[in-house]
Structure formats: structure tokens, C-alpha cells
Amino acid sequence: xxxxxxxxxxxxxxxxxxxxxxxxxxxxxxxxxxxxxxxxxxxxxxxxxxxxxxxxxxxxxxxxxxxxxxxxxxxxxxxxxxxxxxxxxxxxxxxxxxxxxxxxxxxxxxxxxxxxxxxxxxxxxxxxxxxxxxxxxxxxxxxxxxxxxxxxxxxxxxxxxxxxxxxxxxxxxxxxxxxxxxxxxxxxxxxxxxxxxxxxxxxxxxxxxxxxxxxxxxxxxxxxxxxxxxxxxxxxxxxxxxxxxxxxxxxxxxxxxxxxxxxxxxxxxxxxxxxxxxxxxxxxxxxxxxxxxxxxxxxxxxxxxxxxxxxxxx
Numbered sequence: 001x002x003x004x005x006x007x008x009x010x011x012x013x014x015x016x017x018x019x020x021x022x023x024x025x026x027x028x029x030x031x032x033x034x035x036x037x038x039x040x041x042x043x044x045x046x047x048x049x050x051x052x053x054x055x056x057x058x059x060x061x062x063x064x065x066x067x068x069x070x071x072x073x074x075x076x077x078x079x080x081x082x083x084x085x086x087x088x089x090x091x092x093x094x095x096x097x098x099x100x101x102x103x104x105x106x107x108x109x110x111x112x113x114x115x116x117x118x119x120x121x122x123x124x125x126x127x128x129x130x131x132x133x134x135x136x137x138x139x140x141x142x143x144x145x146x147x148x149x150x151x152x153x154x155x156x157x158x159x160x161x162x163x164x165x166x167x168x169x170x171x172x173x174x175x176x177x178x179x180x181x182x183x184x185x186x187x188x189x190x191x192x193x194x195x196x197x198x199x200x201x202x203x204x205x206x207x208x209x210x211x212x213x214x215x216x217x218x219x220x221x222x223x224x225x226x227x228x229x230x231x232x233x234x235x236x237x238x239x240x241x242x243x244x245x246x247x248x249x250x251x252x253x254x255x256x257x258x259x260x261x262x263x264x265x266x267x268x269x270x271x272x273x274x275x276x277x278x279x280x281x282x283x284x285x286x287x288x289x290x291x292x293x294x295x296x297x298x299x300x301x302x303x304x305x306x307x308x309x310x311x312x313x314x
Contacts (some may be wrong), residue, residue, distance in 0.1 A: 003091060005067070005084035008113040009158040012079040020073040027079065029147050030155065031068060031199065039064040040137050041116040044237065045106040046095060047186065047201055048215050048250045049241070051134035059092030060201075064112045067091050080158075085111045095201065104131065117157050117165030124164050124171050126178060128245035134243075135182050141167070141175035153202065165273075172200040181244040183272035188240040190214065190251060194229045205251065209267035216251040233259035240270040 010030065017023040040050035041063045066085045073079040089096065089108025096108055106115060115132075122130035123141060133141075144155070144167050157165035191213060196205035204216040204226070216236060218226065238253035248269050 010081040011156040018079040022079045038112040045115040051079045059095045062091040121164040136176045139180040145172045185239045185240045186269040191235045191266040219252045235259045235263040
């Protein structure tokens with residue numbers, strides 16, 4: 001029995017050159033870039049990253065597999081591009097066999113177009129705390145400016161869950177604005193209890209001392225041996241990736257070890273590299289200012305730079 005495919009449509013609007021027989025330069029770039037846009041959206045939904053090293057897990061590749069089945073149009077200003085795509089549960093069931101790390105993760109009945117639509121809605125509304133996009137996906141959306149400059153005013157995704165699934169100048173401007181607001185990634189050390197391993201996705205769930213759950217991606221090819229750390233206190237190192245709001249999105253981890261007695265100081269959420277050290281050392285009830293600082297100091301700073309920052313703050 002074959003996999004049931006459902007219909008999705010891109011609705012293109014423009015002043016001229018569209019219709020039932022559109023100009024190739026208006027439609028061609030959209031068809032050429034659609035696959036990469038969907039792949040990035042699917043990876044973002046399942047992994048909290050739009051880009052990853054190594055091979056794409058088989059299920060993720062199948063989830064982003066879309067087929068163009070034809071087009072229609074009316075007048076000279078409207079063209080509809082029709083596609084067929086499978087639901088996640090039909091082609092990537094193994095991705096749902098393990099517990100999900102976040103509540104807003106993909107659902108088996110959704111498709112790649114649904115994840116793209118949700119990401120577009122968050123970007124359009126400049127939701128700086130969203131986990132549905134990162135710097136890579138913002139770059140992908142910003143590149144649609146070239147298609148809009150060629151004569152397409154807007155691209156609407158029909159049949160999606162979001163009513164704001166539209167690529168237009170407002171969306172592109174929002175993507176560019178959020179991209180500029182996103183703090184740069186920085187190398188950090190983080191300590192917590194390894195609660196979950198998603199082998200097929202190379203995803204780790206780490207609980208910090210205060211109960212905060214952190215998503216980490218294992219950024220090397222070898223995933224073997226990590227099972228021995230499950231349900232134990234560990235320390236990981238890698239790049240902290242942030243949202244435009246400054247909140248942590250994920251850790252791209254490349255090193256792991258059992259936690260030592262002093263590593264508990266690193267059981268705090270990393271913050272972007274540019275911080276107000278003076279404000280950080282002001283003692284607050286029930287907090288340790290020095291413990292908080294350890295979550296802020298970039299891993300590449302020398303001891304001398306750290307001491308100088310403390311002196312200036314005092």
C-alpha cells in the first residue's frame with residue numbers, strides 16, 4: 001500500500017508575467033529553492049537547527065521530499081504551483097519513537113509545508129524568542145528578496161495551519177532585522193544531568209541544576225559511547241547558539257565527560273557574550289553573583305580578562 005500524499009499550493013501574486021503561462025524567471029527560482037527551504041524548516045522543527053554536519057537522517061530527508069504536480073493561473077497576475085507531500089508520521093515514524101524534547105515539536109499529521117508556515121509566521125511577527133528559526137533559516141528567507149525583486153509581490157502557502165504563511169517584502173525585512181538582532185554564538189561549558197538521547201537525530205536533553213532543560217546537538221560523526229552517560233551528571237562543551245531575544249536556543253556540542261565536583265558552577269544558562277558585568281555582580285536574594293558570572297564569561301576569555309572585568313564591576 002503506497003504512502004498517502006496530500007496537496008499543498010504556492011500562490012504567486014505579481015503585477016504581470018504570471019497567469020497560466022508564467023515567465024520562467026518568475027517561477028524557476030522558486031521551484032529551484034523550495035527543496036532547500038523545506039529541508040531547513042524540517043531540520044529546524046526536529047533538531048532546533050536548520051543546518052547540521054554530516055548526512056541528513058533518512059527520516060528527515062523523506063519528510064522534506066516534495067513533488068511538483070502542475071500549475072494553473074488566471075489573468076496575468078496569479079499563478080498557483082501545486083505540490084504533493086507526505087505527512088511526517090507516514091515517512092518518518094522513527095523520529096516519533098523517542099520522547100520529544102520540546103512541546104512545540106512537529107506532529108505526525110504535519111508536513112514540511114506546515115513547519116515552513118509556522119516559521120514564516122514567527123518571523124513575520126518578529127517573535128524574538130521563537131525556536132522555529134535560527135540564523136541559517138533567516139538567511140534562507142532573506143534570499144527570497146531576489147525573487148520579489150524580479151516581479152513577484154507575494155508567495156502564499158495555501159492549505160497550511162498558519163494564516164500568516166506568506167513570503168513578501170514584510171517577511172524578508174523581518175528576517176533581515178531578526179538576523180541582525182541575533183547574538184553571535186560563543187563557546188561554553190555546561191553541566192547537567194543527561195536525561196535523553198535521540199540517537200537517530202543526535203539530540204541530547206540536559207537538565208540544569210535549577211530544572212531548566214537544554215537542547216544539545218552532538219556535532220561530531222561518532223555518537224557511540226554516549227549511552228554510558230545517560231541519567232548521569234555530565235559536562236559538555238560546544239557552541240552556544242542564541243535566539244534574537246538573547247535566550248539560548250541550543251548547544252552544538254563536540255565534547256562530553258563525567259561531571260566533577262567543580263563543574264556544578266557551570267550549571268547555569270549561558271548568556272550572550274556582551275553583558276553588563278556590573279549588574280551581574282549585584283547580590284540578589286537567594287543568588288550567587290559569582291555563579292551567575294560563570295554562565296556569562298565566554299570560554300575563550302583569559303583569566304586576566306576575567307579578573308579585569310570583576311575589578312571594573314566593583
